[in-house]
Amino acid sequence: MSTPYAKLPGWADYGLIPLINLLVAFVVAGFVVLLVGENPFRAAVILVEGAFGRGQGIAFTLFYATTFIFTGLSVAVAVHCGLFNIGTEGQAYIGGLGVAVVCLVFDSVTPWWITFPIAIVASAVMGALWALIPAYLQAKRGSHIVITTIMFNFIAASTMVFFLVGALKPAGSQAPQTRNFLEGGQLPKLNWIIELFGAKIRSAPFNVSFLLALLMAWLVWLLIWRTKLGYEMRTYGHSPKAAKYAGISETRIIIIAMMISGALAGMMALNPTMGDQHNVAIDFVSGAGYVGIAVALMGRSHPVGIVLAAILFGALYQGGAELAFEMPAISRDMIVIIQGLVILFAGALEHMFRPYIQVLFASVSPKSMGMAAAKGGGG
Amino acid sequence: MDFFNIVIQTLDSTIRLSVPLLLACLAGLYSERAGVFDIGLEGKMLVGAFAGAAAASVFHSAFIGLGMAILISVAFALVHGFASITHRGNQIVSGVAINFIAAGSTVILGQAWFSQGGRTPALAPNERFEAIIFPGANALRGVPIVGPIYAELISGHSVLVYLAFLAVPFTWWVLFRTRFGLRLRAVGENPAAVDTAGISVAWLRYRALICTGILTGLAGAYLSMVQNGGFVKDMTAGKGYIALAALIFAKWKPVNAMFACLLFGFLDALAIRLQGTPLPLIGRVPVQFMQALPYVLTVVLLAGFIGKAIPPRAGGVPYVKER
Structure with missing residues (x-):
């Protein structure tokens, strides 16, 4: 009786149910549009055309998607280890501190292809360190990671404001941001890839950190499903007791998973700063960390799903x-x-339509469901 | 005497700043004591603030505004209940969703209805909750020490302030001296035992969430109808999360909650007062440090360095009836 619901075929579980949840979310959103006094269908058409209609739109969509791939992966890695990292927002923000320091020091000295790797390491290290304390407290002190990471988001915000109105701000400037990065701190654009297909782009911030995001998605897949460490993380995520019995160190696995999660979050900072604004400004994360939760939920914590969900959310933004x-x-x-x-229907209410779909499947092909039901104990 | 006045003023703004925290904190107390985590305090406060200010300015009545704030806030609490109690969804995820929906819908609807960039129209005095002046407050103001304390600190607040502080003993009484409170605490510790006694776990938790909704509605109404004469985009500004921190700081107890909220309110008031002024010995304290202090204190507490915060045992776990 541990699983209240019988198993569905894989494609229904990973494709159909998220799709239905998404559809319901959009229908409800349509009602909000109606409430505001606009036509929801026309709104939907404008939205899709704006995101994919022209090369310009596609480039922006992929630019936003880059950010969400990082934060989505960050949330997903923690989820595989049974941890809910709400701190992606703060870890990404602090990652910006690493980017800022590296760019301010190196941008006049080195070309971008040297600055970039250093900045990657710096942002990842900063993000990982910011995740370390909540991870340590969870592992050693049993403090609830959700609460501590929320607190760390606020502490991160205060810390970044402190630096951006203080040490990192150029003298004589009023705006709470760093000076603009020189050539060596600016990432090259990838717009030419879209232009290969014949689209015209005036200017869009779509840049090489997209490739880094895809690389990270592949590495996360490799980590979770092809390494011993990933196996241990999934074991701990499924059953901490079983993991302990198998001799997996609780402290070690929590801290490593959270630091990887924090590092991925930290790398998100590269895209809007070095890739777009060419400075680190106050509140540059602006909720992308929380979007990561939605992306991870939609993508079922699988890198492929996350990339697709990130593009979906990128399209929504654009x-x-x-x-x-x-x-x-x-x-x-x-x-x-x-x-x-989307978070409500794909996350919190993900099981709402499941029983109906199971009934539907049972009536369409009773044989397959009969077997599943027998296995699941008739739940 | 000048120093004394500064102290009085700081304490006065401490009270004003801690009221929304206190109401939200008590709101969280009901739901978490019943075993339902609520990250969505922030969102429910925000919709309460919006609904209150919007209804008050449309119907020209503070009380209709308050009623609407509570109604909408309870509705959002019930959505949280529907997801996390009925459908056994993840309570954290549901709370995050509610915060998002609240942040977006208040601005969209505010813009659509009032076209003032997401604000609601400025409320007229009769559409707000005005300060209540206690008898003799003005006459006593001249009396040294006692006068300012009575006139500034005790008298001269809106009805919601007194309500918030009365809610503390009331909550204590409900939780620890009534049958409902006993069951509510039991359902947060061991829902199976409550179920065995023939009491519906779901209905009990729903009722706890309704209490949460009422209190967050009050907190929101205070923000938009007392502290600020109208709704402004994102006006809760993280207060829901500070309330959550205060709840942990208070170890899920009502009287402690009041002191925790007063402490966090005091830090906030102090941060405003100290802005830019150097302190003796320490020098200038960065505002950001003061702003981060409640969160830092909560983390330190959670780490078990100042006593141990033990949450209700069944918190965050959806109840599945054994068959």
């Missing part, structure tokens, strides 16, 4: 910007609602 332009009543906050609804 399409949402177009939507705000076309329909003044709908600002970009509409995207925040959609995110919330």
Whole structure:
């Protein structure tokens, strides 16, 4: 009786159910659009066209997706180890500190292809260190990681403000941000890849950190499903007791998983800073860490799913910007609602439609469900 | 006398700043004591603030505003219940979702209805909860020491402030002296035992969440109808999370919760007062340090360095009836 629901075929579990959840989220969002007094279908068309209609839109979509791949992977790695890392937001923000220091020191000295690897390491280390304390407290002191990581998000925000209005701000400037990075701190754009397909792009911040994000997605897949460490993490995630019985050190596995998660979060900082704004400004993460939760949920914590979900959310961001332009009543906050609804239906209410789908499957092909039901104990 | 006045003023703003924290903290107390984690305090406060200010300005009545704030906030609490009690979803995820939906919808609807960039119209005095002046407060103001304390600290707050502080003994009484409170605490520690006694776990938890919704509604109404004459985008600004921190700091006890909220409110008031002024011995304290202090203190507490914070045992675990 441990599993209340019988098993569905894999494609239904990983494809159909997330799709239905997503659809419901969008239907509810449509009602909000209706409430505001706009046509939801026209809004949907504008959104899709804005995200994928032109080369410009695609480039922006992929730019946002890059950010969300990092944060989504960060959340997913922790989830595989049974940890809920809400601190992705703060870890990414602190990752920006690493980027800032590296770029301010090296950008006048080295070309981007030397600065970039150093910045990758710095941002990852900063993110990992920021995750270390909550991880240590969870492992050694039993403090709930959800609460400590939330607290660390706020501490991170205060810390970054402290540096950005103080040490990192150029003298005489009022804006709470670093000076602009020189050539050596700017990542090259990847817009030419989209232009290969004949699209025209005026200017878009789509840059090489997208490739880093894809590399990280592959490495996370490798880690989780092809290494001993990943196996241990999944074991601990499934059953801490079993892991302990198998001789896996609880402290070690929690700390390693959280530090990897924090490192991935920290790397997110590269994309908006070196890739787009060419400085580190206050609040540059602006909720991307929380979007990572939605992305990981939608992508079922699998790197392929995460990349797809990140592109979906990237499209929402880009399409949402177009939507705000076309329909003044709908600002970009509409995207925040959609995110919330996706998190609600794909995350918290993920089991809501499952019984109905199981009934449906049972009536369409009773044989397959009969076997599954027998295995699951008729739940 | 000048120093004394500064102290009085700081304490006065401590009270004002800790009221929303206190209401939200007590809100969290009901739900977490019943075994339902609630990250969504922030979001429920925000929708409460919006609904309160919007209804008050449309119907020109503070009380309709308050009612609407509570109603909408309870509705969001019930969504949390639907996801985490009925469908046994992840309570943290559900809370995060509620915060997102609240942050987005308040701005979208505010812009659509009032076209003031997500704000609600500024509330007229009769649409807000005005300060209540206690009898003799103005006459006594001249009396040294006692006068300012009575006139500034005790008198001159809105009805919601007194309500918030009365909610502390009331919550204590409900939790520790009534049958409902006993069951509520039991369902947070050992739901199976409550179920065995023939009491519905789900219904009990739903009722706890309704209490949470009422209190977050009050907290939101305080923000938009007392502290600030109208709703402003993202006006909760992390107060829901500070309330959560205060709840842990208070070890899930109502009276402690009041002191924790007063402490965090005091830190906030101090941060505002000390902005830029150097302290003797320490020198200038960065504002950011003061702002981060409640969170740092909570982490230190969670780490078990100042006593141990032990949450309700069944917290965060959806209840599955054994068959």
